[in-house]
Amino acid sequence: MSVLTPVLTKFWDDPQSWTMATYEANEGYQGLRKAFEHDPADLVAMAKDSGLRGRGGAGFPTGMKWGFLPPPDGGPRYLVVNADESEPGTCKDIPLLMAAPQFLIEGMVITSYAIGCHHAFIYLRGEVVHVYRRLLRAVEEAYAAGYLGKNILGTGFDLDITVHAGAGAYICGEETALLDSLEGRRGQPRLKPPFPAVAGLYSRPTVVNNVESIASVPPILLHGADWFKDMGTEKSTGFGIFSLSGHVNRPGQYEAPLGITLRELIDMAGGMRNGHKLKFWTPGGSSTPLFTDAHLDVPLDFESVAAEGSMLGTRALQIFDETTSVVHAVARWIDFYAHESCGKCTPCREGTYWLKQILNRLEEGKGLPGDIEKLDDICDNILGRAFCALGDGATSPVTSAIQYFREEFEQAMHTPWYESFPPERSTLFAKESQPA
Numbered sequence: 001m002s003v004l005t006p007v008l009t010k011f012w013d014d015p016q017s018w019t020m021a022t023y024e025a026n027e028g029y030q031g032l033r034k035a036f037e038h039d040p041a042d043l044v045a046m047a048k049d050s051g052l053r054g055r056g057g058a059g060f061p062t063g064m065k066w067g068f069l070p071p072p073d074g075g076p077r078y079l080v081v082n083a084d085e086s087e088p089g090t091c092k093d094i095p096l097l098m099a100a101p102q103f104l105i106e107g108m109v110i111t112s113y114a115i116g117c118h119h120a121f122i123y124l125r126g127e128v129v130h131v132y133r134r135l136l137r138a139v140e141e142a143y144a145a146g147y148l149g150k151n152i153l154g155t156g157f158d159l160d161i162t163v164h165a166g167a168g169a170y171i172c173g174e175e176t177a178l179l180d181s182l183e184g185r186r187g188q189p190r191l192k193p194p195f196p197a198v199a200g201l202y203s204r205p206t207v208v209n210n211v212e213s214i215a216s217v218p219p220i221l222l223h224g225a226d227w228f229k230d231m232g233t234e235k236s237t238g239f240g241i242f243s244l245s246g247h248v249n250r251p252g253q254y255e256a257p258l259g260i261t262l263r264e265l266i267d268m269a270g271g272m273r274n275g276h277k278l279k280f281w282t283p284g285g286s287s288t289p290l291f292t293d294a295h296l297d298v299p300l301d302f303e304s305v306a307a308e309g310s311m312l313g314t315r316a317l318q319i320f321d322e323t324t325s326v327v328h329a330v331a332r333w334i335d336f337y338a339h340e341s342c343g344k345c346t347p348c349r350e351g352t353y354w355l356k357q358i359l360n361r362l363e364e365g366k367g368l369p370g371d372i373e374k375l376d377d378i379c380d381n382i383l384g385r386a387f388c389a390l391g392d393g394a395t396s397p398v399t400s401a402i403q404y405f406r407e408e409f410e411q412a413m414h415t416p417w418y419e420s421f422p423p424e425r426s427t428l429f430a431k432e433s434q435p436a
Helices: 020-024 030-035 040-050 062-067 093-099 102-115 129-144 175-182 211-215 217-223 225-229 262-268 302-307 326-340 346-363 371-382 389-412 423-433
Strands: 078-083 119-124 160-165 206-210 239-246 252-257 278-282 316-321
Touching: 020 102, 020 129, 030 102, 030 217, 040 062, 040 102, 040 217, 040 225, 062 102, 062 206, 078 102, 078 175, 078 211, 093 102, 093 129, 093 211, 102 119, 102 129, 102 206, 102 211, 102 217, 119 129, 119 175, 129 160, 175 206, 206 211, 211 217, 217 225, 239 262, 252 262, 262 316, 278 326, 278 389, 326 346, 326 389, 346 371, 346 389, 371 389
Parallel strands: 078 119, 078 206, 119 160, 239 316
Antiparallel strands: 239 252, 278 316
């Protein structure tokens, strides 16, 4: 497998790819017109039949999530799109919203029609003001063209979309914390059950989906479930945006069938930079267990990656060569997780704090006897005991790094990380790391 499948990215290089005119010139809103020819239940069945799985990390079947909504009771139900993309390395939804936001809006109209929603929300990370403005303009264009508002395309179906900018908390990427934030409360995860499908936004039935998941709906409806299933693997169907960052010659977004390998993607990205060798990488962002060069040929689908002990997640492929200290990299990620812990539960709040203290010691070559074992022990006491997945995700890079690079951690007990790597790197980072 070495062929890219540009669907969501097919016209990103157009000079004005984000406009309604460009989108309509590339089959835009044809899927919506086709959707209105079907009963809403048929659209839910189509989503299930396509095998589309959530593109936000967990890979839960999208159509099944839609089907969890209880029967209509005369009250409102909501669609909420999670655009709070903020995990280190994850950078697919923001480029999609900048380059082709109408994919998402058309997908939201189709999904809302399928589930009986008349008011949908996009929850966007507040720092990306440029994306917020572009989304607002895209929604305005959709209203002006008759794709949003009252009596859409003369069908009698009404839908309004609200774009909401959050305040920049990583925890709000967790769906129930997102809902609390959207309601005006502090973003913290809710106890489940009840699940959002039963009692979500404003205690009403709610579907929460990722940007890429909903944006994939119009092409599937237009071309058919079989077209989608022809790409990918048997259980991980379709295409996805793979975000390559780090030590490759051409980092960027590569839209390819699920099941492609990192070896193939690195070849497409022009190889490792400056002839260096791959040392370690993340298959799904910083909250997934690390892989090494031994995993270059693992198919990047949900099942294959899980079988090797990691998660496909958001397909955020952070690539690190042999000049990088794994101790330093993991310490930087744990700084992030300790800072972003909402503090609601003790394992995550206290555990990430102590992981940070120990890793900072090891970075400086000042480890204490038993520090490595203590890292593993703290992770064991966070994993499965935290209120939400943030705590679990924070343990992943630590335990996997110790598993694959224990010798490097042992060396860090007495040697600062910046003294253990090539002179051109260690000199640079020594200046950054040592006190002024």
